[in-house]
Amino acid sequence: MVLVGGITRLTDSGLSMTDWHIITEVIPPLNEQQWEAAFDEYKQFPEYQKINSNYDFQLEDYKFIYFWEWFHRLLGRLLGVVFIIPFIYFWVTKKLDKETLKNCFVLLFLGGFQGFLGWYMVKSGLVDNPYVSHYRLAMHLITAFITFAFTFWVALNLIYPKKEPEYISFRNLLRFTYFILIIQIVWGAFVAGLNAGLIHNTWPLMNDGKLIHESVFIEQQPVWRNFIEGKSGVQFIHRYLAYVVVALILIIWVKAKQLTLTFAQQQSVNWLLILVGVQFVLGIFTLLYAVPLSLGVLHQIGAFFLLAGMTFSLHRFSR
Template structure:
């Protein structure tokens, strides 16, 4: 039987699709403030939601023991609780399903010897990344169950970024099998793509900071942070030392996220321009056009999301397009790499 065949490729691409869905549902979970609705972790039995009124009341009573209910949602009825429970539950179910989709086919391909040694190594890394992602999810939730009614924005960033990286690596492994032969490699241009991808990942981290701190609900003006003179563009000093404002201050974090957006756009425009003078094939050319188009859409979405104070639809779209941009950047870097 042929190794690294189309079945293996479809398996990896299915994993990419499921991770994408997972991130979308995770974004909805965050924007609807549903992430702390399930305050315990049961790997197997937690797959089944409450099935009757008694079980729903037990789940609700458990929720009442934690800060989010006590400090924010103490006016919630059982029906309100069911609404937020749904998104967190479906988010966790998709996570479990992804684990099954990765592990069972991997074992099958391993037994039937359909994987090369290289793909086996990469698949094991994928499995470790997936397991670590699951751990980070619970690690994040735990931060909101002690004395504060919200999760740590640091842990949220770790959870989201690891999902993006897992997706990018899964896509890379699939691309290794789809395009086993690579041509037209320009080292300097490849390095420029690497730097651009690195800056994009930093921007994704700051996007998670903005989400975790709810920093998108203030300074809802563009291009300046306030509707006034240029002097208002300065960042509000919220705490000392000043550097902490850019890591855990709402104004400072939004400031960095705003201006990193300009840098990301600038780097991708530079990539597109430099790419015009590099020897390349049609697929490589199209990949550069695609990242330019996507970053333009993402930039506009960021503006509208901010100006309209993060409505759920725009907030989710902004995250989805960030996902597409990472995928397109990963594809482009792969096509220009050895």
């Protein structure tokens, strides 16, 4: 789901379906007449009128972007079915303890809320501006990641029913790092939503060999808006927050060496170090090559696995 969502964003496919029908749009257009009707409807909206109409954008091009948005929505529906049917069965047959049942209701809410945020995001690009709001994109992405992380946490509760030795100060360090990683993922969504990865495609310095390019401070007024709405400012935050995440995980790994850990605890910390290293390298190459589809998707998936690693580590050190 996250993989296809990344492809949908990077291929600018998210605005290809201009309406939201829970049941009927499960089946895509099946003949040329239906495709022409869908294409004609798409032509009434800003993305075609202000962008694609300037190019030789034909029905076959529309079919390509339609597929990815349709497939993304279809996977969302399948996720709902895969969750709800077994959940009802286990609930009715009293297979779930109170804690797991409560967690499953939270998951049910998160899944529904995520679907709502998907449409809320798409809606922002169907009015005047042919781009979705990068704020709504970030909400949609981070809610997907949090929904996954909570799902994983519930699964870990079942896989590891017995808690491991806890180290309170170490757990607090993990919690702080988890929070910073969430912030980093949000700014990654800002970068994607503003296409901020298409500028300053040099590393380790920004353009003109500067640690901080002057454009970081001048795109928006007042200055603070540069860091949430300016392309240079948003990329600057995402660039340098990556160093903070790497440093924190290195600290976690070093401090873990000083503790007496179980096998699962030690493995969770080791995986963190591997995952953050891979993600950091992917981020560099994604920037240097100006966000090609393959690297952009891999970078998003890398964030997904890094969050999984952080969730696993925090679980192994929690009460």
